[in-house]
Amino acid sequence: MRGVGVRLSREIAIIGAGMTRFHHKLHADKTSRELFVKAALEARGSVDNGFELPEVEALFVGNFSSDAFEGQIHMAALAADWLGICPRAATRVEDACASSGVAMNVASMAIASGAYDIVMVGGVEKMRGLRTEEVTDTLAMAADAVYEVGAGFTFPGLFAALASAHFAKHGSNWEQLAAISIKNHHNGALNPKAHFQSEIMETARKLGERNDMTFEDELEFLRSPLNPVIAHPLRLFDCCPVSDGAAVLILAAGDVARKFTDTPVYIRGIGQASDTLALHDRVDLTTMNAAKIAAAQAYEIAWVKAKDIDVADVHDCFTIAELLATEDLGFFPKGEGGLAAENGRTALDGDVTVNPDGGLKAKGHPIGATGAAMAYEIFKQLRGEAGRHQVDDVEYGLTHNMGGSGATVSVQVYGR
Amino acid sequence: MAEFTSKSYFDFLEEGRIMGSKCMSCGTVHLPPRPICHDCGATEMEWTELGGEGVVQAVTVINVPLSKMEGRCPYAVAVVKLDDCPSISGLVHGVKEGGELSIGDRVVAEFVKEGDKTTLCFRSS
Numbered sequence: 361m362r363g364v365g366v367r368l369s370r371e372i373a374i375i376g377a378g379m380t381r382f383h384h385k386l387h388a389d390k391t392s393r394e395l396f397v398k399a400a401l402e403a404r405g406s407v408d409n410g411f412e413l414p415e416v417e418a419l420f421v422g423n424f425s426s427d428a429f430e431g432q433i434h435m436a437a438l439a440a441d442w443l444g445i446c447p448r449a450a451t452r453v454e455d456a457c458a459s460s461g462v463a464m465n466v467a468s469m470a471i472a473s474g475a476y477d478i479v480m481v482g483g484v485e486k487m488r489g490l491r492t493e494e495v496t497d498t499l500a501m502a503a504d505a506v507y508e509v510g511a512g513f514t515f516p517g518l519f520a521a522l523a524s525a526h527f528a529k530h531g532s533n534w535e536q537l538a539a540i541s542i543k544n545h546h547n548g549a550l551n552p553k554a555h556f557q558s559e560i561m562e563t564a565r566k567l568g569e570r571n572d573m574t575f576e577d578e579l580e581f582l583r584s585p586l587n588p589v590i591a592h593p594l595r596l597f598d599c600c601p602v603s604d605g606a607a608v609l610i611l612a613a614g615d616v617a618r619k620f621t622d623t624p625v626y627i628r629g630i631g632q633a634s635d636t637l638a639l640h641d642r643v644d645l646t647t648m649n650a651a652k653i654a655a656a657q658a659y660e661i662a663w664v665k666a667k668d669i670d671v672a673d674v675h676d677c678f679t680i681a682e683l684l685a686t687e688d689l690g691f692f693p694k695g696e697g698g699l700a701a702e703n704g705r706t707a708l709d710g711d712v713t714v715n716p717d718g719g720l721k722a723k724g725h726p727i728g729a730t731g732a733a734m735a736y737e738i739f740k741q742l743r744g745e746a747g748r749h750q751v752d753d754v755e756y757g758l759t760h761n762m763g764g765s766g767a768t769v770s771v772q773v774y775g776r
Numbered sequence: 777m778a779e780f781t782s783k784s785y786f787d788f789l790e791e792g793r794i795m796g797s798k799c800m801s802c803g804t805v806h807l808p809p810r811p812i813c814h815d816c817g818a819t820e821m822e823w824t825e826l827g828g829e830g831v832v833q834a835v836t837v838i839n840v841p842l843s844k845m846e847g848r849c850p851y852a853v854a855v856v857k858l859d860d861c862p863s864i865s866g867l868v869h870g871v872k873e874g875g876e877l878s879i880g881d882r883v884v885a886e887f888v889k890e891g892d893k894t895t896l897c898f899r900s901s
């Protein structure tokens with residue numbers, strides 16, 4: 361079945377962006393509302409010609425499960441309350457790990473419809489209140505609870521199964537996944553907002569000293585018991601960490617954006633598609649159909665092709681997910697994503713830079729905040745404000761946010 | 777006739793039967809059973825019994841478990857394509873280390889009762 365794309369009848373601009381650092385300990389003393397407020401205040405402060413929170417006409421908040429993590433639902437109204445912008449309409453969006461990527465689309469459509477001129481959109485997750493097993497259980501809620509989790513699949517297990525299928529059909533391998541992890545840690549080391557800010561060799565040296573081991577190179581460390589198998593073939597360094605954090609964007613209709621800044625970043629195209637929750641209901645386990653369709657929609661609206669994209673933030677909850685995304689978004693032919701990563705084609709100076717901020721792997725993945733944090737990164741990249749991980753000559757950027765094991769995908773294409 | 781629900785599916789497993797829903801319009805078989813055809817959208821379904829033999833389509837061995845599986849690691853879970861059509865997920869018994877079970881390996885169904893629930897599992901054949 362073909363997807364149904366959206367027409368954007370007004371220009372949509374990002375005029376400000378803010379995010380907390382993503383981290384597992386730093387925000388131990390904060391709740392979701394406080395993290396969201398922190399990111400929102402940074403977004404307000406980033407608007408070149410000044411911005412006051414009451415100028416926000418509506419609020420959209422992506423949130424995966426403050427229900428399970430904090431015993432708190434109703435996150436959007438709570439955020440509006442603590443931002444002091446009641447009685448503005450506040451809407452929570454939940455599409456698993458794609459919650460704030462979808463919220464970006466909903467916010468864009470809210471402007472395109474003419475309903476609002478200025479909206480705030482963001483995402484937040486506070487995950488570290490639970491024990492690891494409880495986090496594993498909560499994450500698994502994004503899969504089919506009855507027929508997948510009931511059968512024994514964990515969330516990493518589903519992606520490990522996808523990796524097994526891709527390896528078998530396309531001859532890709534774990535070393536290619538390791539290349540993705542090494543690249544994303546390298547980028548994270550250049551990003552002050554990232555959860556992990558160290559090269560893998562630095563971690564290898566530190567952990568090696570503690571365990572009386574030395575490593576010649578990254579692969580030797582990544583093959584060692586210090587990088588345990590979580591779900592074969594995925595090891596710890598193939599998985600994103602559990603992080604707390606929030607990210608917030610301020611969007612404005614094109615005709616009012618210039619009042620706030622001379623350098624807005626435009627959302628040129630959006631796309632979104634769904635797929636079966638359960639992997640066993642899909643025809644092909646080596647491709648994410650929702651990503652292909654969402655990307656095709658966004659490219660068509662933006663009048664660009666995959667080869668026009670200079671920088672992309674893609675949803676690498678697991679290394680195999682980045683490999684799949686780079687193929688499904690059309691950056692590389694099916695089966696060549698792993699090789700492309702291994703050959704540096706997705707590096708900061710590659711053909712198309714993927715996850716310059718470290719990706720979910722190194723930047724962290726406070727689930728509901730991830731889609732918005734991707735938009736934050738592309739906003740900075742297109743304005744030349746990304747700092748040490750700035751990519752040269754960026755004309756078009758893309759974000760790809762995935763829910764569950766691909767049952768929801770949102771894509772946005774950005775330009776200046 | 778039993779409704780095409782998860783309750784019916786698990787009740788049949790309890791009897792040692794794998795039952796799917798078959799579209800009366802296009803013949804597509806759905807497992808787990810569902811009331812609307814994936815392929816043609818028709819809503820007239822009938823029950824059909826499936827054999828328990830199949831082939832591994834995707835597989836992993838899990839070392840960090842769900843809380844309900846604590847103490848049982850490592851365990852293998854696979855997406856299995858049954859010979860008479862659809863695919864389904866299930867534990868695969870008798871696999872301890874990664875690599876012992878590969879894509880394309882044949883498996884056969886086992887009905888495992890734990891507490892008051894019977895689940896569909898597999899064993900290397």
Ligand SMILES: [Zn+2]
Nearest residue numbers: 799802813816
């Ligand atoms: Zn049918």
